[in-house]
Amino acid sequence: MEKIQSFFWYCSGADTETLKKCPTDSNKYIGIGATIFFTGLFAAFAAAYAFYTVFDQAFFAIALGLVWGLMIFNLDRYIVSGMRKSNRRFQEFKIALPRILLAVMISIVIAKPLELKIFEKEINAELSVMAQESYASQENAIRNQYTAPREALQSEIATLKEEITLKAAKRDELARIAQQEADGTGGTGQRSPGPIYKIKKADVDQVESELQALMTTNNQLIAQKQEALTALIQDEQHKVESLEEDSVDGPAARLESLDRLSAKSTAIWYANIFILLLFIVVETSPIIVKLISQKGPYDYELETTEYRFEAASYKDKAFLHHEIKKQSEELSAREKDFVKERLDIKLDQA
Template sequence: MKFRRGRIGNGLAVLAGARPDVLGAAPGARAKFVALGGVLLSTGGLALVSMAFAVHMALGVWWPFALLCGLGWGLVVVNLDRMLLVGMAHDASLKRNLVLAVPRVGLALILGVVIATPLTMQVFGKEIDTEIVTMQAEQGDAYRASLADDARFAHLPELEERIAAAEAVVASGGRADDGLAVVRADVTAKQAALDAELALARELDAKAQCELDGSCGTGDAGTGQAYLEARAAADAQAAVVVSARSALADAVSGASAAETRSAGLAASSLETDRAELTRLTREQDELQAAFDATNTGSGGLLMRLEALDRLGDRNGTLAAAQFMLSLLFMSVEVLPVLMKLLLNFSPPTAYDRLAALRDRGDVEIEELAQESRKTVAIAKEELLVMAEKERVDRQKEAILARRKAALAEAAARTQAPAPATETPAEAARQMWDTGPIRELARNAAMRTVRTVRRRPEDRMPV
């Protein structure tokens, strides 16, 4: 168990950027690097959980796959944080530390915000879900209002009113048609005229009867001249009443025919209007249903962020809690870089001095090795040059020796007597004939070329 803990601690120290060779010589720095490695693992764990929540909320994927994505993101964050730590070597200069720390702290803050946001949304998940329902209802109402204002459905209210009016006309047999107001007014006028004529006729009849009885008028009973005149006026008025009644009957008949025609026209147009209303209403309902289906499933990451902002705007307590929670997660992310920055301002530890010493020693050893390799390479090149010069000198001496031997042989041939037994021999060469010498020189040159073309190891002196 102790060995296992030691291996885990060594792994954490290496993760924090410690060099095992230097750490072995300065074991006092081990605890610091183990703590830094633990902080790096903590940030990686937060990044893992944050990305898993974000992938699950945004894409709705299966939890094991979301955890796998979170694991990859956690490794990336740990690697970035380790790069930030390793890149900040110990340096007591304030200016250089600030120049190195500012971009690293900025990057750490960005990572902290990215990691903290999904975790914060998960903490306030119930409140966000409630707010999302409200937002979806508002969006549904807004879309319904936009459909009402759409040019395709703008005449729906007018169409509904026309259908209601046509139904009323058909149900009343045409009497509810406002277009027949003139006809109905004519009937009313004829009825008023008939009533007036009837009243006048009754008055004249009463006057004639009164003259007949002698109770009024002249006061003489019987069928006198006054009675005859009164009766004649009453009979004339009766004819007027008959004419007015006939005119009223004609007006009523015309109005009834107009109402019948209006009911027929309303019934014929009612079917077309109903079909158009059904089509437009169905299309409007389909659009609204499609939007509602999309709106119901739109609770993604962006909407959750918007819901969290709305909650924070309305509720100051929630906004403060959100800020503090985000600040906590960002502090955990920035903590390794801040610790490294603070350690740089402290005096160099034994580990720092040993690391610098090892680095200088490695550089010096590498410089010595480079100088030694350079010296050996120069010596080898000089040796090869000397061997090549010696080989060329030997070849020159061999060529000269062969040339002298050829000249001596050619001179001996020219001085020796020709045999008597030989038949016409070849004519003796003249002294200036250099044919054999040129032949020997050509052969020697060819041998020299073949020797030069040999491999370098064949030209090394034995």
């Protein structure tokens, strides 16, 4: 039990020898030390999970997680141990404010990987949706590349066919008029074919000749364009079939997935906020405890110890200053004697 107590004292950043003289403050610093220890432990778990999602290697992730946890533990220990109690609460708060902000930042860093682990099932489902959306986006991008040339070929083919259709329609119309002229149902109304019928029949033959020539030319062009359109469609289909669904599973993708889930679900959004607030409370609790607690025996004893060292330092400085001044005065006296001796020698020589 004493070893556990000493360990949590160490975690709190308190001086164990001084704390032994103040048993009434023992439980307070045990609580502070335990909070700092478990915060570092949570940080190690969170970092190990985050590194595992990046490197996908358990040993490497555990090693880096331990290093990160120890760093957070040491930083928290330094933050709490650096605070000193005084009788001025506002001054204490001003000194503690940067430490509180730092603790909040650490809380956010620690909480986020654990949030990813807590909502892992929901995130995996959302990642599948994101992968499908990514695949669909790539497919649409490919199809959009082929839309304009495909529509252009289809339009050209339709135009060529329309030309043949219009020419055939004109031929049929002229043939109908010539036939009416021949049977007396139209034109001059005479039943036997006459010179007018021959003229109309000649028009039909001419248009028929033009139609055959147009069909020969256009059908060749239609075949070429149809072949090009088929090749274009096949190339498009080949590129679509060669697409592979991206593996969306990195930390950035998981953070984006969690953000999408929070936007979709109010419950998940509130859960994220509560988890973050929980870690902020845990991380800042040692600092808050030191701020709101009264100045105890440990603080007085620590202040006395530090003042004793400070007073001894001032005393050593004063003694050193006195010795330097004394040596300086002695040196000045020797210089005066030396100058006087040199003057006496010059007077004797004169």
